Amino acid sequence: MIEVNAPATMSDVARVAGVSTATVSRVVNGHYGVSARTIAQVRSAIEQLGYESSLVATSLRRSRTNVLGLVTHSFQSYTAEVLKGAMKALSRSGFDLIIYANSDLYGSYSEGWEKRHIARLSGTLTDGCIVVTPWGEVQSRTPIVAIDPVRGSTAPSVTADNLAGATTAVEHLLSLGHRRIGFIAGRSSLASAWSREEGYRAALTSADIPVDPTLIGEGDFNPESATPLARALLRRTDPPTAIFAASDGMALKVLEVAAELGLSVPGDLSVVGFDNIPESALTEPGLTTVDQSMYQLGYEAARMLKSLVTDEWEGPRQVVLPTSLVVRGSSAPPRSTARG
Amino acid sequence: MIEVNAPATMSDVARVAGVSTATVSRVVNGHYGVSARTIAQVRSAIEQLGYESSLVATSLRRSRTNVLGLVTHSFQSYTAEVLKGAMKALSRSGFDLIIYANSDLYGSYSEGWEKRHIARLSGTLTDGCIVVTPWGEVQSRTPIVAIDPVRGSTAPSVTADNLAGATTAVEHLLSLGHRRIGFIAGRSSLASAWSREEGYRAALTSADIPVDPTLIGEGDFNPESATPLARALLRRTDPPTAIFAASDGMALKVLEVAAELGLSVPGDLSVVGFDNIPESALTEPGLTTVDQSMYQLGYEAARMLKSLVTDEWEGPRQVVLPTSLVVRGSSAPPRSTARG
DNA sequence: CCTGGAAACGTAACCGATAACGATTGCAGT
């Protein structure tokens, strides 16, 4: 009679198989020095007890665990994309993935969450970590790859080419004839937000259009932060004919505000976002945006981390992935194409 | 000179503070029996070394870890909703969350993944686990809560009221005058799929309409599985005037097929889904569907698991959450309301 | 028969932290 609720530890297997735990370990790990007969006995006992090695105990003793960690501040829809990409990269690689989330920081501004999360995991559990949009510089004795790092970070990272993407987006609006283009920025400490604003400025400057600071709203990537900023921009006596938002989430809020103010898109206002989240394809009109595949970011980050852990990484430690402009219905020439 | 790369273990702290590891442990855990002066010394040493307790070592020794696990077969957009809900429920509860994903099973049919995942975590790492749409019966010595369990499962679980939701959906179509209503089913082993089909049958039977088996397509919740089934249904000489799909993902594919065949929705065909995923609100026309808040499911599952772990759970161990019909543009009376 | 060496296997230390337990100290009560 087998206790179904029993923990089924390695010593249980050893007892049933009539050998020592050392031998069981050798069988489990496929090490040399066990006779075929003993292996069979041990395997049988493992089968019989439904034994599974404890991740915890193994990781405590071993230096390598073949488990990679991923820490994130919150779960958005793009987080799922990142996870899908990471899982794809780790598919049949022998590496498992653990995502760690601390309940204490939910919804609250909690400086330093990355460090705490990583410290918890990186002790012995994981061989390395992916950090999704850290708020600060991250360090650990095990390898770390940041997705969308903070400005000036020198740690290994994967980022979309935010500068080029934003430049292209604004150039698109310029080519349509827009001259007064508003901008809603993201969290300024993040490199992505900074680059996107930089692209906005660069495109305007290249077109010999002075940057008007009053046309820039300081959002924080949180969609809700865009609503009041969009209202302020669109209620001006001289409203912009187009608004470029640093994220699709914020751009969708701009669309809402436009509808609320009775402005037609793209007739009265063109809107361009950044990210290309699934929802952007499904609005009416569809949102013109810059595609950065979060799936791809997750994929590359996991691939890079895996290589760093196994010490096989060759290429640069700061990967920049290309972006592409996705033109949909939300952008069109301004109603009165007043050219200088 | 402090080694930044050093592990910074508890014995390091003990050495620096000039006390034993036991005392450090007492300080860390706020236990009784340490003088104020010693506490200050230890805290100082912790600060100095940047010490963080190892999750692994702690969980190995302790019976309680205050970490809950969540295992899922894959990451979909709804998974993010579940995670958000679970995080909300665990907010400031002292419980952290670990999501474990095995790379080997990505994209492959891997029977028994829940058991392996749970065994890895449940050894000592977590105090309990949430299992998202398990494919089989799950067991563990630590508490388990299943979201959307298999049929006949007696384990603690949280489910949407699929039967009532599906019944309401079909009744909605019936009240619009539809009499030939197609159905695209989900993975039949899951309780949710079974209940939704049951609701479809019940509603028809209540309306004295015989169930036509040829109007039922056997999907598996995977959106792609719906495409050929929808084509088969709509290319019939006597096509249904409405199709009820067991999931929004599949319903959206039905919309695609309808467009492909030149059928207008809702003019030529009404479509109703189930789940109310974000995309459903943004299609043109909007998808009429049954709302089951995955966020709510995640929230309730985490709340229940937390209570089970702390032994405070009072209510029933099988929670059923209400659903609600969300009527959008994809459902309308059939073009020719031919009544029997 | 004796020896060498490899194969096979057990013993025990160890990973980092916790907690039961014992030992020491301080202080109040008598």
Next chain:
DNA sequence: ACTGCAATCGTTATCGGTTACGTTTCCAGG
């Protein structure tokens, strides 16, 4: 001064698994 109790802190077993090391077994070669 002696007893008793509480406060404080160190020692050590323990969690489950890994591995260095030691021991035993066995067989080939001399």
